[in-house]
Amino acid sequence: MLNEEIPAAQLAELDPQAPVVRMAPRLAQFAAVARLEHVTRAAELLGMPQPTLSRAIARLEGELGVALLTREGRTVRLTRAGHLLLGSVERALGELERGVRTVRAEADPAAGRVAFGFLHTMGTDAVPALLRGFRDDYPRVRFQLVQDYVAAMLERLRAGELDLCLVSPLPDDPQLTARSLDEQVLHLVVPADHRLAGRRRIRLAEVAQEPFVALGHGYGLRQITDDFCAQAGFAPRIAFEGEEAETLRGLVAAGLGVALLPPGTVPRPGVVDLTVTAPRTRRAIGLAWVTGRPLTAPVEAFREFVLSRQGRLLDHG
Structure with a gap:
């Protein structure tokens, strides 16, 4: 069923925003034409044939039921409806651009972000020592640190709110991968x-x-x-x-x-x-992450660093 194409009418019933979602590529193409006021130049900027872009704009106008552009020789001008739509499209594209910049910043190998959860009892010595050692090689990587009880941390790990968790006991869950790092006497x-x-x-x-x-x-x-x-x-x-x-x-x-x-x-x-x-009375302390979930470069680097501390996690010197 997942591979079958859902009819447009049925898709609209499932999601009232579906028509807008289908229009999204053409809305971005319309914005490029509107900014440059020239279809051929916009096509070159977008890396697509000019006839294909012209058909896309015509299809968008047909779906909306209004003219967005008027042709004046080789240039185009926005109609009143075009001006109204362009403002909304540019605001939406601006939000998307900010989102893309944020995501790229998160994945930056040198200055990305790691969301790291850990036990309260690890927060005084073990975790600060890990962070200090890691930042000797990655001084610009940013951390979001979360201290919570194990069940809550693992739930946030599964939900994608955390990248890695330092936990005890180690979870027995096929969704998660855990590696034992050290044992602590109780x-x-x-x-x-x-x-x-x-x-x-x-x-x-x-x-x-x-x-x-x-x-x-x-x-x-x-x-x-x-x-x-x-x-x-x-x-x-x-x-x-x-x-x-x-x-x-x-x-x-x-x-x-x-x-x-x-x-x-x-x-x-x-x-x-x-x-x-x-x-x-000893407890195993280990590192957990979601099985099969791709990790960004900074998260991968930190995971490998923590795993390299196997047997020395509680050595804070």
Whole structure:
């Protein structure tokens, strides 16, 4: 069905703007003739035979039911209807030209734009280090940076709003391609006065009855927390939900629960990080993009740079 030609009447019913869409090439050709006031010169500018251009203008006039041009020897003049139409056509062409310039600027290998999404917990050290390293070679490339929870970022990736995402866990989705870059240890964080605070290592099952503080549903770290607790044989009793790992540390310090968290960006008094021996609480961090979607030159360059950091993503030196 996709390869069958849709009758014009049916197309008009599906889309009231369809006749205008079909006229679009002829409207641009009309604008060229109107600007130059000469059909032959306009044909040369457009790279098409003069008789073909003349027929196109005549067809446009027939579709509109009005004369747009009057012939005066070798030149043409706009009719009143032609003047009215030209203003609208030139405004539309101006918008299109701006759009084309914007798209070309986005794809400029040296100064294009990359829309990059990443985990909140990567925003303090890992992502700034990536950007600094990349811009040593591409100093003019621009970035749109988005921090969000994993489900929202992946949805924006599929929709084309983002080019690349740094995520955990890695998505299991045929629409997306993901490459693992590094593993990050997750510690059990407890209050400094907790009964287990003097320990260095712990099995996760030992806190099965403790209240947990965690990120909300949709965050990758929340999914990972739930999965590790399930492996340890229990469902965590969530006392408080937050949106930032450092906020959760503050809640732990206040004695409101325990949490599975990556290493803190700065030492926080009032909490102790314990190594979990069972299960092995590590999360894979990787880069995701839409399978088969063409990437602009700057996005491709940044993707290759990030992939080259495999095994060193969390090395911020």
